[in-house]
Amino acid sequence: MKLTLGSTQTKAIATVILIALLCLAPMALSEFRLGLLGKFLAFAILAMGLDLIWGYTGILSLGHGVYFGLGAYCMAMHLKLVASDGGLPDFMSWSGVEKLPWFWAPFHSAGAALLLAIAVPTLVALFLGYLTFRNRIRGSFFSILSQALVIITVTLFVGQQGYTGGSNGLTSFSTFLGMPVGDPATKTLFYYVTVVLVGLVICFCLWLTSGKLGNILIAIRDSENRVRFLGYNPVAYKVFIYCVSAALAGLAGVMFVLHEGIISPAQMGIVPSIEMVLWVAVGGRATIFGAIIGTILTNSAKTTFSEAYPDWWPILIGAMFIVVTMFLPKGIVGSIHDLLKRRKKTTSSPASPRSSASLAATAGTEPNNT
Incomplete structure (x- = not known):
């Protein structure tokens, strides 16, 4: 069986190798570094x-x-209620709230918290996506609108101190499903769960993009009007994929809270939202694996630079983004993909055809001109 660049078999092998390496990581990393990698993998789910x-x-x-x-808040609300042991969360008592708000009640259940962590982002994306895509709002206008959503949400969460923890967010968790969240064994378990989820999300994304749906999405990206003229409804496809993306972001938030033990409005603001786009840009758009590599590489560089150069690390990170944008416009994986395609085309191109006269001369005969 011959493997070709970008084939299903190649992607399957790459997925198996990646998951195997991630499963072996606990043997080589310290508890602290393993926790960081787990957090980066949670980000990778969002990036995909x-x-x-x-x-x-x-x-x-x-x-x-x-x-x-x-x-993240949906999972954190459950963890906070568990830590409160049947009473009011501490920040509510400090803020003068005397009774648990009605919208906190479902989060007593871990299953409900997990379900809502996926459902709430999906419903918000459905509402925003339908209104904007139906009215053909796209390009920079949609990007600005999405930033307005960030400003509104962050302002709401900061202002409702008694219900959301305000600017401090939610933290001081104790257990999840009876397991102490701070125990090293529990953290290792969370890491392996994240690895499994990353593998499942990779398979899901590759399945979505490898068939007819993937071709339609790419066609919408390249020429939405042409897709509409061919009889497809771009709005339905855009709303669907936007909701899928929001659901994956919610899942990433769940795993982030379990790894990090805190969530605050600052972690859902404009700057983090822009950084998320940069992860994909560095790794390579429309590659799936590029989103993972870009996320891990960018966040690892951020951690390394901040530890080694605490006063200069933002400049170093900015320089890295500039270098990638200038010299690798398609990202790391995208540029490697193009390089391999060019090399393959060069090595497989046939030699230029020789003239009949040249062939005849080589054979020691004269060409037939009759």
């Missing part, structure tokens, strides 16, 4: 969803921090 809408469909969302934050 963002790649679906930006890389494949051409929808640049600068507000995905909202969907990430909503999923």
Whole structure:
């Protein structure tokens, strides 16, 4: 069996190798570094969803921090209620709230919290996506609108101190499903769960983009009007993929809270939302694996630079983004993909045909001119 670049078999092998390496990581990393990698993998789930809408469909969302934050808050609310042991969460008591708000009640259940962490971002994306895409709002106008959503959401969460924890957010968790969240064994378990989810999301994204749906999404990205003239409804496809991306962002938020132990409005603001887009840009748009590599590489560089150069790390990160944009416009994976395609085309191109006279001379005969 011959493997070709970008084939299903190649992607399957790449997925298996990646998951195998991630499963072996706990043997080589310290507890602290393993926790960081787990957090980066949670971000990678979000980045793959963002790649679906930006890389494949051409929808640049600068507000995905909202969907990430909503999923994270849903899980954090459950963890906070468990830590409160039947009483009011501490920040509510400090804010003068005397009774648990009605919308907190479903989060007593871990299952309900997980379900809502996916459902709430999806419903918000459905509402926003339908209104904007139906009215053919796209390009920079949609990007600005998504940033407006971030501003509104962050302002709401900061202002409702008694219900959301305000600017401090939610933290001080104790257990999840009876397991102490701070225990090293529990953290390792969370890491493996994240690895499994990353593998499932990779398979799901590759399945979505490898068939007819993927071709339609790419066609919408390249020429939406032409897709409409061919009889397809771009609105339905754009709303669907936008909701899928929001659901993956909510799932990423769940795993982030379990790894990090805190969520605040600052982590769902404009700057984090823009950083999420940069993860995909660095790794390579419309590659899926590029979203993972870009996320891990960018966040690892951010951690390394901040530890080694605490006063200069923002400049170094900015320089890295500039270098990638100038010299690798298609991202790391996209540029490697193009390089391999050019090399393959060069090595497989046939030699130029020789003239009949040249062939005859080589054979020692004269060409037949009759």
